[in-house]
Amino acid sequence: MPDSSEARAGREAPGRRAIAHPEAATITREALIERARAMVPALRQRARRCEDAERLLPETAQEFIDAGFFRIVQPRRYGGFEFGLDVLEEVVIEVGRGCGSSAWTLAILGGHSWWTALFPEEGQDEIFGEDGHVIMATNLSGNGRCRRLPGGYELSGRFVYLSGCDVANWLCVGAMLEDEGHADPPWFYMAIRPEEATILDDWHMLGLRGTGSKSVVVEKAFVPERRALPQALVQAQETPGRYVHPNPLYATPMLAFLSIETTGAAVGIALQAVEALEELALNKPVRRREAEAGASGFQASVPSFRRHLAEAKSKAEAARTILLNEARRLMATMREYAPAGRKMAPEEMAEYGLNCARLVDLCVQAVDHALAAGGTSSTFDGHPLERCFRDIRTLSTHNVYRMDLMAERWAQARFQEAARP
Incomplete structure (x- = not known):
């Protein structure tokens, strides 16, 4: 389960530096998710401008800063909230329901406050600075x-x-x-x-x-x-940061963390496509041939449309379930391993990559179903379904989400482990 603010309160590591964020002791997982959910309408309105600018819009970046999203997995000692990766993913999913590009960027920049916490202590002091503001x-x-x-x-x-x-x-x-x-x-x-x-x-x-x-x-x-x-210390799971911060989060292997980090953007894009299709179901009139086949009113009365919508919905929700399960499983594993000094085996790390590649594939399928049901009009430049299609297809080309590569990596690790005496 996600950490409560009380459980996190005693985890500040001793040391020369401590930055106290005013919300650190009181902020909750639910509050962060609600802040993200409240941004969805504005993110949808800005999505085209975000694409045209080819960057995260300054106003969106500022809203993420004000909401504390870049501090979710940041150490409390340096002004962060020190939640688990699962909380970051829940926030990224909500942002992805509004804008896939903004969600991906938040996942990278928000997740990398965790990455900063792996550096030598003196380096962290410099990078986090006087106020803990790191992007x-x-x-x-x-x-x-x-x-x-x-x-x-x-x-x-x-x-x-x-x-x-x-x-x-x-x-x-x-x-x-x-x-x-x-x-x-x-x-x-x-x-x-x-x-x-x-x-x-x-x-x-x-x-x-x-x-x-x-x-x-x-x-x-x-x-x-x-x-x-x-890099040798990262690979050996012996980064300086794991000894600076007592929270097991900062002993998490890089490959396992990064496999999950940006995946919330894929789930958010898939859910956005489902919601766009649901809107068409109630607002797009049936076509002549559909009416001749017995449909009336709007697309919600067309059997093939309903089937595509159900397929898209089930695949997007399955992907969300898998992702949050994987993120919570990783956090639970580190709470078990880190106090005992146990390192994660290559097969275990590869399994996170394998499962995340599979759930991204589910997201691709969900968007494909939505686009098929949406029809030709949903492929016009700037239509939400057209944007979701381009975003999820581009995201799925990333090496960490290629099922062929992740399957081979897992299989190699699995049988290398099995061959050891």
Whole structure:
């Protein structure tokens, strides 16, 4: 079950720094979800502008800040609410009912306050700053390069797909250490300020246009040691942050967390499509051939329309159930594992990826049913169903949601585990 504010109240880690958010002790899961739900009408009205701008709109970003959405999984010690991943997903789902692009961007930026909490303590002190306001856009693929300097590293590279970078106040990218003769060079996740990078206007996509997932270029930026997180520690589930914060949330393996993090956007898009189709059911008149077959009034009287609507509804709701179950299961697992010092096995991590890929596939099917029932008029540019179709199809191309890749990853991990003595 999600943590109560009372259960979270005693989890502030001892240390030199503590930032108290005025709502930290009183905010509830229900209040956060209701704030997101109340935004849905405005998000739907802005969806076209968000797409045209090819970025998260400034007014939407400010509303997310005011609602505390970027602090949901942020440590209380640094001004966050320290809820579990399941609460973030519930909020993202509601936002996705209004705008898929805004939901994806919130999932990335809101989830990455958790990522920041994995860094060395001194780095967290700097990044969270005096008020705990962190909006971090990332590319964690490790395709940059860095070289060692006294006290840190010099970072360079071009990094793609930094969702929300236009509104971020921190960036985090991955870079491989070069020029030290390593057969298998180590690499690091490095946090820098946006002013140390150049954002390229290169996000012109089929769907999720409003995420602003642009490329950034970094040239010889100095990154101090405290803002460099070794990938080897992340892979070993031994990040500095798990020893800074006592909450098991911050011992969660990256692969398991990231498998779930953005999936709420897919569920929200599917639910948005269902709601758009329900509106057509009561407002779109039957066509001549449908009337000749016995239908009358509006599309709700057409058997094939009702069947598509029921299929879309059941698949979207099944996806929501799977997602929240997976998020809560992950949080429960970490509450069991972290106090005992137990690490998550590769097969366990891969299972979260497998299940999330499956539920995204359900969301794709839900939107396909909705579009089929909506008819040709629902494919006009700017129609909610047309936008949902483009958004869910673009989202489903992400490697973490490709069923073929996730199935193979899980199967390899499963049988490698089985082969061990």
